[in-house]
Amino acid sequence: MDLGVRARRDLDDDVQTRLAEGEHRYTSGRRSLVDALARADGPVTLPALLAMDPTLVVSSTYRNLAVLVEAGVVRRLVHGADHAHYELAEELTRHHHHLICESCGSVSDVTFDDRVERTLGKTFQRVADEAGFVPHHHAIDLFGRCRVCAA
Amino acid sequence: MDLGVRARRDLDDDVQTRLAEGEHRYTSGRRSLVDALARADGPVTLPALLAMDPTLVVSSTYRNLAVLVEAGVVRRLVHGADHAHYELAEELTRHHHHLICESCGSVSDVTFDDRVERTLGKTFQRVADEAGFVPHHHAIDLFGRCRVCAA
DNA sequence: TTGCTTGCAAATGATTTGCACTGCT
């Protein structure tokens, strides 16, 4: 999720607000974390985050990711891989889905056009209704081989 | 995935064959496991499987699930919940998707009609192509509150 | 027989937590 300078500021404001609503502070450590997530070009693992910013510490990062997830700033993705992947929440970026490489475990983003999403939304609502299920959001994962592994 | 008697036999034959291809045996322990999975009315966790059949042992069950996943008989689902969920592979049942309760963590199955699936398939293929990704299969998860938790 | 399977106990590894210290507000 590449964000320009302007968007970056909006992002910080947004995070600030969301954290404040939960009586949480937007500390420098959390800024570093959000910064790393914003710089990543897709969902990243905790080790990847630590590599992007060596000042991050394991336990604090896990704790802060949990706080950010709680605040709706970050989304945690869990697939079969060893580590969970983290990304900025869709509310702060854009609704999208994932391409998951079954070979190397990497995850990247894709978006469908609005028309497709609208159609999907209706279908999902109908199916959920029939099951007495109240849908909140959806996730679509495409499993296969990424460009690198497919080569 | 409720299967009748006839389908149950077909299932066993199929599992037998798939295991044999990998130099594996279809032991009584594995039959019990497949039986429990077939009786479950959706994806189940390991503790749930043990509860369904007390003769199952933790380590062996994990090991057998791994063998069955490898053989394409079982699919392992991982979401945020504490335990992974397991279900019979779609090749043995039917292509479907999941309703995941964000409150209690339960997972249930849903199917879309063929027309919808075909349309989705085309869209997925197109999007993947653009990313140089070779799609293998897809998964759609609807997150929300199940009938019980929504009440 | 041959070596895949199994149960039990011990090990692994991602994630979490206890605690004392730091630094916002």
Next chain:
DNA sequence: AGCAGTGCAAATCATTTGCAAGCAA
């Protein structure tokens, strides 16, 4: 001052693995 946040080390807990004994082909 008062309490949320942080780093480090220790604890958790789902899942995996070593090993000796059991069982299918």
